[in-house]
Amino acid sequence: MSGNTFGRMFRVTTFGESHGGGLGVIIDGCPPGLPLGPEDIQPDLDRRKPGQGPLASARRETDVVTILSGVDAGVTLGTSIAMVFQNADARPKAYAELGGLFRPSHADFTYQAKYGRRASSGGGRASARETVARVAAGAVARKLLATHLGVEIVGWVAQVEDLCAGVEPSVTRAEVAANGLIQCPDAAMAARFVERIAKVRKDGDTVGGVIGCVARGVPPGLGDPVFDKLDATLAAAMISLPAAKGFESGSGFSGAQLRGSAHNDAFVPGPNGAVVTRTNRSGGIQGGISNGMPVTIRVAFKPVATHFKPQETVTEAGVATTFAAKGRHDPCVLPRAVVIVEAMMALCLCDAWLRQRGQVGERLV
Numbered sequence: 001m002s003g004n005t006f007g008r009m010f011r012v013t014t015f016g017e018s019h020g021g022g023l024g025v026i027i028d029g030c031p032p033g034l035p036l037g038p039e040d041i042q043p044d045l046d047r048r049k050p051g052q053g054p055l056a057s058a059r060r061e062t063d064v065v066t067i068l069s070g071v072d073a074g075v076t077l078g079t080s081i082a083m084v085f086q087n088a089d090a091r092p093k094a095y096a097e098l099g100g101l102f103r104p105s106h107a108d109f110t111y112q113a114k115y116g117r118r119a120s121s122g123g124g125r126a127s128a129r130e131t132v133a134r135v136a137a138g139a140v141a142r143k144l145l146a147t148h149l150g151v152e153i154v155g156w157v158a159q160v161e162d163l164c165a166g167v168e169p170s171v172t173r174a175e176v177a178a179n180g181l182i183q184c185p186d187a188a189m190a191a192r193f194v195e196r197i198a199k200v201r202k203d204g205d206t207v208g209g210v211i212g213c214v215a216r217g218v219p220p221g222l223g224d225p226v227f228d229k230l231d232a233t234l235a236a237a238m239i240s241l242p243a244a245k246g247f248e249s250g251s252g253f254s255g256a257q258l259r260g261s262a263h264n265d266a267f268v269p270g271p272n273g274a275v276v277t278r279t280n281r282s283g284g285i286q287g288g289i290s291n292g293m294p295v296t297i298r299v300a301f302k303p304v305a306t307h308f309k310p311q312e313t314v315t316e317a318g319v320a321t322t323f324a325a326k327g328r329h330d331p332c333v334l335p336r337a338v339v340i341v342e343a344m345m346a347l348c349l350c351d352a353w354l355r356q357r358g359q360v361g362e363r364l365v
Contacts, residue, residue: 004125006237009354010144012137012347016085017119018127024084025133027140029354030070032078034144041065041083041139047339048135055181055197055335061088063132083136087129100316101323105305112316128242128333131340138343141350149353151217153345155338157184158298159210160196165189169214169280169294176338183338201331204308208243208301209334211341215349218284220292222352229288230295230352237344238299243333246300250283265293295349299341301333 005013009029016023042065049063063085070081102109107126111118118124145151156176158165165186175185182197184190200207223230231249238247255263263281270276277293284295306329310322330336 007347007351009358010141010347010351014130014133016130016133017124018129020087022084022086023130023133024082025137027070027081027137030076030078030081030140030144032076034076034147035074036071036076036140036143037074038065038067040143041136044135044139044339044343045132048132048336055194055332065136081140085132101321102313102316103305104311104313126242131242135339135343138346141346144350145346145353149217149219151215151349153213153215153342155211155213155342157182157193157209157334157338158212160193160332160334161207161209163189163192163196167212169296171214181335183335197332206304206307207332208303209332211299211301211334211338213297213341213345215295215345218290218292218295218349220290222290222349222356223285223288225288230290230348231285231288233348233352234297234345237348238297238341241337241340241344243301243304244299245302248298249285250296251281252298255281297345301337304330304333
């Protein structure tokens with residue numbers, strides 16, 4: 001297994017390196033008949049791309065999507081959808097001076113240990129640039145879910161270092177976009193987030209935090225028992241993201257501070273005979289299967305490994321040395337990672353929904 005493919009029914013395979021010719025994605029399992037064009041994909045890519053203001057990397061990439069196959073006359077065919085994105089501002093020579101150094105907390109050493117060689121610049125497949133392909137695939141999954149189920153997925157920056165925003169699960173994409181520079185709907189805290197990141201960047205350092213995400217309109221019954229629980233799949237998806245180090249579903253770690261009598265979600269009658277819960281500490285998932293309530297998660301991201309202070313390391317020969325990084329790097333991944341978390345949420349839910357439809361024998365179109 002190469003580790004480059006995600007999903008079972010809605011299968012996504014990404015390829016390409018940060019400083020190669022470009023990146024791409026192949027989607028297998030998208031049903032026929034879905035209206036789809038670049039206009040459905042480009043907005044999410046624009047939210048992820050670098051070069052957007054003082055809080056992002058200065059690298060200039062347009063990340064314009066080219067759809068090579070699987071779509072005809074603006075409608076999906078049911079065959080493989082292939083999309084590519086050309087690298088326009090790659091600078092592999094900027095990494096030449098690193099020589100045989102292992103950069104601390106990067107994948108240089110581990111890729112070398114696994115393959116006996118590694119990409120000479122930009123981290124190769126370990127680079128966060130790989131996520132451009134995930135975002136494009138997630139945009140397709142997002143439209144499929146919205147068209148057939150009315151699912152809406154909204155992510156936001158919930159925390160930067162020790163600063164925490166107050167955000168309700170009813171948050172809208174418009175509220176998040178109102179503070180687009182930082183992707184946080186809490187205006188007062190958004191300003192503090194920006195100030196903190198700017199201060200850290202001026203100091204030549206980096207900072208991490210937490211992204212929250214909610215999916216509304218998810219029907220009950222998605223996910224499978226034991227090893228394929230929906231929350232387990234979401235956890236694997238989110239931890240697969242570069243710099244992601246922690247995952248919470250529903251109440252998460254804070255639920256460990258409650259007693260069962262306080263934590264349980266009471267069932268109550270809902271509209272049109274539906275069954276709902278009064279609270280949602282389960283985060284929309286019980287027993288690994290969606291219960292019809294909003295699916296809520298939180299993902300913790302570490303500080304970006306590339307900062308600009310002197311660091312200790314060793315060469316490939318094991319000789320101790322020091323180095324100070326140069327180049328174009330994000331002081332904080334969070335603003336650009338919001339849409340990436342949304343994309344992985346969409347991919348998980350889309351795959352689970354298609355698997356459920358196959359189990360119950362219903363046709364999509």
